[in-house]
Amino acid sequence: MSDAILQADRMSKIFGGLVAVNDVTFDIPRRSIISIIGPNGAGKTTFFNMLTGLYKPSTGRLTFDGADITRRRPDQITKAGVARTFQNIRLFSTMTAVENVMVGEHSRMRAGIVGSILRMPWVRSEEKNVEAKAREMLDFVGVRKSQHDALATNLSYGDQRRVEIARALASDPKLLLLDEPTAGMNPNESARLTDFMIRLRDETGLTILLIEHDMKVVMGVSERITVFDHGEKIAEGDPASVRANPRVIEAYLGKQEAA
């Protein structure tokens, strides 16, 4: 596909003798919302970690926005325009909500050590803008103003999730990776998040890749679903066809029987 923002070509990740991700070819069309689903341990998060540079792929090639990013560091990939959230929230717990989001803007800032020590006028105005933008971002994801200066660890669970999304958005990404964003949310909150993702895509032109277990969210929001099992891609297509796919049913039902 020519209009793919990200292309993964035959990527594998092997830990010792364990093949966590096996020969996956995958692409994400621009301005789409795509989901990856699969049973626990299917290699979804490992795949995510390869896309964001936390793991180096054992084999394969990763192209983002026309550039090869296979061997790049996480911060370089963030700078190129990929941002993510984590399955188990990883906020900087002793920083405030605003400070957390400001860290997300790091790669878009220029202030160096000398400029910061002398606090040049442009550094001062950069700091100001970054803070203003961070607050705007928090408003945008729906964190109340009274919580902006609260420490991350003191925020409610829902707010922590929202701050994490704001922090990811603060790096001005072209592609946003959300790792189980609705984990621990009630149906109401999940529905709100679904609406938010669609709004985000429509308003800002962002591309979103989602790992999700909540089928209601997945079916409601995804234009395409990719199914992983045992590190392999076993199915791909629109929600209706994936739901009807016998291999997918087998992967999930097999899991249920075992449980």
Next chain:
Amino acid sequence: MKSRIGRPAIPPWANRALAAAVIAVAIIFPFFFTEAAGWVDDMTLALAYVVMGLGLNVVVGYAGLLDLGYVAFFAIGALATGWFMSGFFADANVHVLVGEFTKNLPGIHFNFLIVLVFAGALCAVAGIIIGLPTLRLRGDYIAIVTLAFGEIIRVFVIQGDEINLPFVGGDAHLTAGRQGINPIDKIDLPFIDQFTSLNLRPWYWTALALVLLVLFVNIRLRDSRLGRAWIALREDEVAAASMGVPLVKTKLMAYAVGATFGGVSGAFLGSYLNTVNADQFQFGFSIFILAMIILGGLGSVWGVVVGSLALSLINTRLIPDVLNDVPSKIGLDFNLVDVNYGIFGFLLVLMMILRPEGLIPERRRQIELHEDVDESLVEVTHA
């Protein structure tokens, strides 16, 4: 919680007024004593340790990289004065911006300010070199590598008298080993009284100026893009990298900045103590500085200042002058000076039990530590 984290909850004007008052008192302090009074001597030394404490604070307090080899930068900074402010290289004859008296001495003699900048730069490079092998390590392992680095530098200073430097001319060596390099040139600055051992006031003011400079840099960096990146790194390396913080660069920056301050203080101490010898650079010194910043409050600049002053004065005044003969008075046959490290250790243990976040804690740490306490209490009550 309205106030910004990391700053005291008192209004900013009160904060500034307090800082101004403290600085004013610090400036006129030597006038309360004679020119060569012991108090001025002790305070000068204490201020030099404050500079070191603030440097180590960047590495350990901000970036969370446990550095147990900080003495290395004291050594390198002091060696810079040994090389470029003494008659150590007797066959060389270089004089740059030095006073009338020093002009006629053999050896290499640069103005103190030049050596200060050089010592800082040299230590920044050394800081990066020590940082490189620790990049892939975490926590305790960083401590071990840095500890070893400190020891390497010490042994290097001891054995340096066997390393010949042919290009300087004559029988020149890299260091003077245990014998030490002395005397070191006195600092010589325009518009200030003569720096002599009979008039300690100029020394004191120079140390105070260094403290203020380093304090300024510490605070500016804390509230900057780099400072946020350091704290993010300390909190969660993986998340920080994923948010666009370059780990290698950010860590090396912390090592370099911390080392620079160590070198600056080392250069001052080289000249002030008038000698550079290997016995000054024991491992215990690294622990001494670390104890200062833990006592004061890791990551808190004012805590570090208070902690460094307190521990240094306990070491140079309270133990030897005030309490030294207490054991003999109660019939025990030892001097308190002999067990000073034991006393520091005891103070740290006491501190960890009563106030683990330090005398003047950084707001972040306070929350961190006290939440742990709450959780453990919850567990106890549930058990």
